Amino acid sequence: MGINCLRTDIHNELKHLAMDEDGAGPPARLHLGQEVVLCDPVEGKLTMKNGEIHDADLIVGSDGIHSVIRTSVLGYEQKALSTGISTFRCLFDAAKLENLPDMEWFTDGPLTFIRRVTSPEQRLGVLGLHPCRCGKVINVVAHHTDERDQDKHEWSEIATVEEVVEQLKHFHPRYLNFLKLGEQPIVRWQLRALPLLPTWINGRTALLGDAAHATLPTLGQGAAMAFEDAATIGCLIPMGTHREDIPARLEAYQSLRKARGELVNRESLEQATIPSKRGLWFRSRELRTVIHGYDAVEITKKYFKDHFEGAT
Ligand SMILES: Cc1cc2nc3c(=O)[nH]c(=O)nc-3n(C[C@H](O)[C@H](O)[C@H](O)COP(=O)(O)OP(=O)(O)OC[C@H]3O[C@@H](n4cnc5c(N)ncnc54)[C@H](O)[C@@H]3O)c2cc1C
Numbered sequence: 001m002g003i004n005c006l007r008t009d010i011h012n013e014l015k016h017l018a019m020d021e022d023g024a025g026p027p028a029r030l031h032l033g034q035e036v037v038l039c040d041p042v043e044g045k046l047t048m049k050n051g052e053i054h055d056a057d058l059i060v061g062s063d064g065i066h067s068v069i070r071t072s073v074l075g076y077e078q079k080a081l082s083t084g085i086s087t088f089r090c091l092f093d094a095a096k097l098e099n100l101p102d103m104e105w106f107t108d109g110p111l112t113f114i115r116r117v118t119s120p121e122q123r124l125g126v127l128g129l130h131p132c133r134c135g136k137v138i139n140v141v142a143h144h145t146d147e148r149d150q151d152k153h154e155w156s157e158i159a160t161v162e163e164v165v166e167q168l169k170h171f172h173p174r175y176l177n178f179l180k181l182g183e184q185p186i187v188r189w190q191l192r193a194l195p196l197l198p199t200w201i202n203g204r205t206a207l208l209g210d211a212a213h214a215t216l217p218t219l220g221q222g223a224a225m226a227f228e229d230a231a232t233i234g235c236l237i238p239m240g241t242h243r244e245d246i247p248a249r250l251e252a253y254q255s256l257r258k259a260r261g262e263l264v265n266r267e268s269l270e271q272a273t274i275p276s277k278r279g280l281w282f283r284s285r286e287l288r289t290v291i292h293g294y295d296a297v298e299i300t301k302k303y304f305k306d307h308f309e310g311a312t
Contacts, residue, residue, distance in 0.1 A: 004112075004130045004131060004139065005132060006132045006133065006137065006139065007223075009133070010223070015030070018030075025239060034049075034050075035048060035049040036048060036049075036063065036068050036069065037049050037068065038072065039059060039061070039068070039069050039072035039073075040072070041059065041069075041073050041202035041203045041204065042202065042203030042204065042205075043055075043203070043204075044056040044058070044059055044203070046059060056204070057204060057241075057243040057246055058204055058205075058206075058237060058246050058250075059204060059205040060205075060208050060230075060233060061073065061205060061206065061207045061208065061211045061212075062207075062208040062209045062211060062226065062230070064209070064211060064214070065080050065192065065210045065211070065214040066080075067210070067211035069205065069207060069211060070207055070211050070212075072202070072205065073199065073200070073201065073202040073205055073206075073207055074197065074198070074199070075202075078194065078195070078197065080192035080194045080214050081192060081193060081194070081195065082150035082190060082192055083150075083190075083191055083192060083216065083269065083272070083273060084145060084146055084150065084273075085124055085145060085146055085191045085272055085273070086143075086150070086188050086189060086191060087141050087143045087144070087188070087189050087191055087217070088140070088141070088159055088164050088167070088186055088187070088188050088189075089139070089141050089142075089186070089187050089189060090140050090183060090184075090185070090186040090187070091137055091183055092137070092140070092178065092181040092183050093136070093137060093181075093183070094111060094131065094138050095136075096181045097138075097178070097181070100177055100178070100180075100181070101177065102173075102174040102177055103174075103177060103178065105174065105175070106129060106178070111131050111135030112131050112134060113131070114130050114131070115128070115129045116128045116129075117171065117175050118278075118279065119170055119171060124143055124144060124272060124278070125142075125143070125144055125145075125168070125171065126141075126142070126143040126144075127140075127142050127168065127171060127175055128140070128141045128142075128143075140178070141217070142164065142168055143191065143217075143272070144167045144168065146190065150192075153190070155189065155190045155192070156187050156188065156189045156190070157187070157188050158184075158185050158186070158187060158188075159186045159187065159188040161179055163188070164179060164186060165179060191216045191217070191272070193214060193215045193216055193265065193268070193269045194210075194212075194214045194215070194265065196265065196266070197212065197213075199254070200253075200254050200257070200261075201247075201250040201251065201253065201254050203247055204243075204246045204250070205250075206233065206250045206253055206254070208226060208229040208233065209222075209223075209225065209229055210222060210226065212229070212258075212261055213225060213261035213262060213265040214265075215264065215265040215266075215268040215269055216269055216272045217268070218267070218268040218269075218271045218272045218281060219267060219268045219271070219281050219291065221264045221268065221291060222264075222268075224291075225260070225261050225264050227296075228257070228260070228296035229253075229257055229261065231300065232253055232256050232296050232300045233253055235297060235301055236249045236252050236253055236256075236300060236304060236308070237249050245308075252303065252307060252308075256299065256300060256303060260294070264291070267280075267281070
């Protein structure tokens with residue numbers, strides 16, 4: 001069974017863990033509104049939009065699907081490619097479900113389980129209702145074939161309820177009733193994927209999360225992989241690591257993480273775009289075991305012990 005968390009809740013918890021005075025180690029400092037425009041990955045220099053230049057022993061490019069650091073690591077710009085798939089997302093308060101007709105398919109049973117309805121048609125149509133905060137808030141996602149020229153549109157746009165209903169009109173009306181409850185903004189996100197990259201590292205700089213392996217949310221593993229990447233870097237580069245040791249630690253990071261990130265990247269894309277593979281994530285216990293049965297911290301600690309113990 002999966003546990004659903006709202007992004008804001010995860011961010012708040014991460015901030016608390018990283019920045020609280022009584023946490024492990026010195027509290028991290030967060031500088032908001034600071035845009036990186038350039039990076040020298042080998043020397044470890046970051047140039048900010050305001051002209052400041054910062055020196056670093058280690059640069060972790062966790063700047064998402066549109067990563068600037070990725071361009072510096074690769075030496076060329078690699079955009080995430082359009083897939084012809086988009087998704088609508090919105091939230092609503094679960095209390096509003098009371099007294100709404102034809103919602104038994106959703107409200108019968110615990111309000112903590114994901115409900116997922118797929119379209120029987122060849123075109124992609126997936127409607128997911130994900131209860132969060134113990135069933136108090138419902139997160140709605142609706143993946144659909146996007147017949148627009150995606151490159152001519154913004155990657156995320158505000159959508160109207162009418163546009164959503166038009167896209168989902170092939171679903172039985174009982175699955176669409178909750179749309180009356182959706183709270184603005186409803187956002188239409190283009191779902192894009194990065195091709196596999198030749199490298200995730202360069203000198204003292206590494207890519208992490210979507211910057212390295214942005215893909216579709218078919219397996220629901222994008223953020224999970226970013227957490228695993230981060231845990232791996234954390235275990236390989238503990239406090240006190242010498243500057244000159246960083247490049248070798250990042251080689252280790254790449255050898256531990258790249259194949260796994262790429263597996264999730266490719267499967268997420270193929271299971272959305274190849275009709276015979278649709279739904280494989282839910283049918284294949286083997287694949288779910290490969291993904292869920294992996295302990296990035298334990299594996300990295302063992303790797304560290306075998307390769308670097310005593311070196312720090
Ligand atoms: C519709 C949808 C549904 C999803 N569902 C799931 C799911 O169910 N489960 C799951 O695990 N994943 C899911 N994902 C994927 C998940 O959201 C991403 O994989 C995850 O957010 C990646 O985290 P990240 O830290 O790498 O990047 P991001 O979350 O994109 O964070 C990047 C950060 O870098 C900052 N930044 C960007 N450029 C710069 C710059 N130049 N200078 C300074 N800062 C910069 C941004 O402001 C942002 O704060 C979904 C994604 C989408 C689009």
